[in-house]
Amino acid sequence: MPQLNRSPDDTPVHVVQLTDSHLFADASGTLLGMNTRDSLEQVVERVRLEQPRIDLLLCTGDLSQDGTEASYEAFRQLTAPLVAPARWLSGNHDETQVMARVAKGTDLVQTVTDIGNWRIVMLDSSVSGATYGWLGDDQLERLDEALAGADTRHCLVCFHHHPVDIGCAWMAPIGLRDADGLLSRLQAHANLRVLLWGHVHQEWDQVRDGRRLLASPSTCIQFAPRSEDFKVSEEKPGYRWLRLHADGRVETGVSRVEDFDVRLDFDSGGY
Numbered sequence: 482m483p484q485l486n487r488s489p490d491d492t493p494v495h496v497v498q499l500t501d502s503h504l505f506a507d508a509s510g511t512l513l514g515m516n517t518r519d520s521l522e523q524v525v526e527r528v529r530l531e532q533p534r535i536d537l538l539l540c541t542g543d544l545s546q547d548g549t550e551a552s553y554e555a556f557r558q559l560t561a562p563l564v565a566p567a568r569w570l571s572g573n574h575d576e577t578q579v580m581a582r583v584a585k586g587t588d589l590v591q592t593v594t595d596i597g598n599w600r601i602v603m604l605d606s607s608v609s610g611a612t613y614g615w616l617g618d619d620q621l622e623r624l625d626e627a628l629a630g631a632d633t634r635h636c637l638v639c640f641h642h643h644p645v646d647i648g649c650a651w652m653a654p655i656g657l658r659d660a661d662g663l664l665s666r667l668q669a670h671a672n673l674r675v676l677l678w679g680h681v682h683q684e685w686d687q688v689r690d691g692r693r694l695l696a697s698p699s700t701c702i703q704f705a706p707r708s709e710d711f712k713v714s715e716e717k718p719g720y721r722w723l724r725l726h727a728d729g730r731v732e733t734g735v736s737r738v739e740d741f742d743v744r745l746d747f748d749s750g751g752y
Contacts, residue, residue: 493724493732494597495534496637499524499560500541500679500720501699503574506551513713514746517546517701520718521559523738524700528563528720531736535565537596541679541697542572542607542641544580553583568594571607572641572679573614573655593627598727600631606640606657614642614657614680621659621666628670635729637675644676645694647685650709656680667692674729677721683714684721684735693731697721702745715743 502521503512510517528535538560545552560567569589571577584590594601604624606614616624628636644660646653657663667673668690675693682704685696698719705712719737726732 491727492597493726494599495532495536496539496601496723496725497528497532497535497537497563497565498539498541498677498679498697498721498723499528499700500697501543501572501682501701502540502556503543503546503699503701504552504555504559505545505547506549506555508555510546511746512546513702514744515701518555518559520701520738520741521556523741524718524720525560525562527736527738532563532722535563537594537601538563538565538567539601539603539639539677540567540569541639541677542570543574543679543699544569544572545576546574548574548576548579550579550583553580557583557589568601568603568639570603570639570641571605573607573612575607577605577607577609592623595634597725598634599725600627600634600636602627602636602638604638604640606642612655614640614655615659616640616657616663617659621662624663625666628673631672634672635674635725636670636672637677637723637725638673639677641678642680643678643685643696645687645689647681647683647696648707649681649683649704651711652681652704675723675725675731677723683716686733693733695721695733698735698737713745715745717741717743
């Protein structure tokens, strides 16, 4: 398993999360009228300016909207200016096998990464042909093994679909449907500090049972918080940064491209 070396060991691990970029093979592809390559490019530039050091880049699903090799190659090229080791996982719009082909020969889809005093675990909650998420026995067993084998390391676990109610009624049926199984398993692992996901296109930050539960803005369109039905907001594209301290403490925040001009076309088709 890859272990990323850092020094000194008492400095925090610097992590950046990018999520839900929804790229198309066609560079002119848009989501609700927003060119998703353009928005990702501007988010990446903001990350580059604000985060001079990145130990690990976590890309938590829906990197692609159409599941094409060209869209994943574009994602890799557009994020290359960050010059950081990266990990990818699948969302409901991704094609897992296509992503794996593009990542062949790299560590991009590696499940477990040790860095400093932390272990990062990437799980696949995508279900082929479905919008909702499901981890299933295979992924949950991988999680158990990864957490049990972490020794003294603190653990951060990533997947795409939300495992808790975020207050958006329309998103409840398309969350992680075996979340109860996941959350109950975690009670046996005191070293689990953070759950981090995408999918919801909005910021979420909650502490539950001593663990930090985090979701983040999309690099393209944003969903309106606390909405009953599908609704987007005019909030700006953004990303999340994290500082993972050697003693298990977590600092985190969200940054958005404040000068990005959000102009949505609601006649262009839904999400």
